[in-house]
Amino acid sequence: MAMQGGTALQEKVSRMLSRKQKKPVLKPNKPLVLKDEVANRKIKKGEATCVTEMSMMMACWKQNNFVDTLCSNEMQSFYKCVEKAQIAVKDKSEQQTIGQSGRLQPKQATTLLKRYPNLHIEV
Amino acid sequence: MFIKQAEQLKLEKQHGQVDSGHQGVIRPGRVFLVRWSRYNPYYLEPEPRKEVYHIPETELTPEQKEERELKSVRPIKAATNSVTSSVFNDPVLSKFVNMMMKDGDKIIAKGIITQTLENMKRKQVEKYHKAPEGKKAEIECNPYAIFHQALENCKPVIGLASIQKGGKFYQVPIPLTDNRRRFLAMKWMITECRDNKHRRTLMYEKLSQELLAAFSKEGNVVKRKHELHKMAESNRAYAHYRWW
Numbered sequence: 001m002a003m004q005g006g007t008a009l010q011e012k013v014s015r016m017l018s019r020k021q022k023k024p025v026l027k028p029n030k031p032l033v034l035k036d037e038v039a040n041r042k043i044k045k046g047e048a049t050c051v052t053e054m055s056m057m058m059a060c061w062k063q064n065n066f067v068d069t070l071c072s073n074e075m076q077s078f079y080k081c082v083e084k085a086q087i088a089v090k091d092k093s094e095q096q097t098i099g100q101s102g103r104l105q106p107k108q109a110t111t112l113l114k115r116y117p118n119l120h121i122e123v
Numbered sequence: 124m125f126i127k128q129a130e131q132l133k134l135e136k137q138h139g140q141v142d143s144g145h146q147g148v149i150r151p152g153r154v155f156l157v158r159w160s161r162y163n164p165y166y167l168e169p170e171p172r173k174e175v176y177h178i179p180e181t182e183l184t185p186e187q188k189e190e191r192e193l194k195s196v197r198p199i200k201a202a203t204n205s206v207t208s209s210v211f212n213d214p215v216l217s218k219f220v221n222m223m224m225k226d227g228d229k230i231i232a233k234g235i236i237t238q239t240l241e242n243m244k245r246k247q248v249e250k251y252h253k254a255p256e257g258k259k260a261e262i263e264c265n266p267y268a269i270f271h272q273a274l275e276n277c278k279p280v281i282g283l284a285s286i287q288k289g290g291k292f293y294q295v296p297i298p299l300t301d302n303r304r305r306f307l308a309m310k311w312m313i314t315e316c317r318d319n320k321h322r323r324t325l326m327y328e329k330l331s332q333e334l335l336a337a338f339s340k341e342g343n344v345v346k347r348k349h350e351l352h353k354m355a356e357s358n359r360a361y362a363h364y365r366w367w
Contacts, residue, residue, distance in 0.1 A: 048365035050298060054281065058356045066349050066356075068280075068340075075280055082298040089367065 036117040038109040049085035053078040162200050167193070169202040171212065215271065215305070222309050238327035240266040243335060263338070273337035277308035277344045281355045286364050295364045296355035311344050312337070319343060 013032065016025040026032075057078050060071040068075070097105065104112075170176075183191070205217050216236065224232040243266040251262045263269055282303065283294040299307070312333060320329040336342025 046366040048363050049367070051362050054296065054298075054362060055359060057280070058359050061352060061356055066352055068276075078280070078298070085298075 033118060036110075036113045038106045038113065040106045049088075050078065050081040053081040165197055166200045167197050169199050169206070171202060171206050171208045173208050213267065215274065216267070218305070219270075219274075219309050222306075223313055235327050235330070239330045239334070240270070242327055242331040243269055246331065246335065269338050270334060273334045274305070274308050274312070276337050276340050277312060277348055278304040279307055279348050279351050280304075281352070282307070283351070283355055283358065284365075286361075288364050293361045293364055294354065294358050295361045296358055297365055308344075308348075311347050315343050315347070 013026070015021075017028075018024060053074070057071060057074040060074045064070040100108075178187075205221070206212065220229065220232045220236050223235065244264065247262060247264045247266075247269070251259060251264060254262060263272075279299065281296045282299045284297045285292050286295045287293075312330075316326060316329045316333055320326075333342055333344060337344050
């Protein structure tokens with residue numbers, strides 16, 4: 001089943017490369033070979049954490065002309081928020097490495113591919 | 124650099140018992156290259172503080188008991204030269220000394236810091252004796268306390284990061300980690316004392332002046348911190364450009 005799929009793909013690629021019918025669709029400057037690794041990427045883009053706390057602290061600074069002693073409450077709440085955000089990030093990354101939800105993580109895919117790499121030397 | 128490496132090799136040849144990061148048999152008398160080797164991750168950090176070992180068995184929490192059991196099984200890294208179990212060992216002060224050190228000359232850096240602390244103590248004691256009876260209790264004479272408080276007063280709360288968005292770079296206010304804040308405070312202190320001083324004033328003199336000023340929240344370093352805060356405040360609209 002995989003071999004059939006493989007030959008069909010190769011036929012399509014050779015058709016795209018050929019100059020017999022019309023202009024070739026593909027003009028590759030490198031050989032059409034897949035790499036032994038998968039790109040690391042996070043699909044979801046994160047958002048800025050602790051913006052409210054930061055803006056409260058800055059408003060307090062603006063009022064008190066940047067004297068730190070009068071803004072200690074807001075600063076403490078800002079530090080707590082930052083700590084919580086850091087712990088949340090750690091937990092999230094831990095949870096991602098453990099749970100996959102049906103898909104391989106990019107790092108796991110790379111490890112597997114490296115075990116059976118493309119042969120580029122004929123030995 | 125090569126001389127030090129040769130000395131290192133010689134030492135290992137004498138001891139011959141180093142567990143370097145390499146996999147292999149350790150044979151006594153055999154020479155190993157240890158300059159770039161790393162400890163295996165299962166090595167644990169040493170605990171130099173004496174109080175931890177004086178806690179009696181009964182008062183240990185379950186986590187501490189677990190830790191002790193783990194320590195009896197796993198190997199422990201060698202403690203560095205700068206870490207001692209004495210009462211005078213201060214990690215913040217050691218970090219400051221290391222940051223002030225040039226070309227590996229710790230003796231000069233440590234000497235400057237000792238002179239600074241002595242100088243601060245002298246100034247504070249002079250102020251103490253000249254002060255009226257009511258004000259005497261407020262004057263802080265302990266130079267270590269002054270150093271720590273001054274450094275706390277110099278630490279910035281938020282920093283700025285250069286983030287690219289749509290082809291342009293914006294200075295975005297970001298929260299800083301504790302290590303980064305401590306590093307910035309020390310760095311500002313040292314650069315300020317090196318650059319803005321009269322040709323004839325010595326480093327310890329200028330440092331003691333700056334530390335005492337920072338202790339009372341005046342002086343150039345605290346001003347620099349306030350300027351950073353003002354920049355961050357003026358750029359607060361870009362705070363949403365952060366993605367972490």
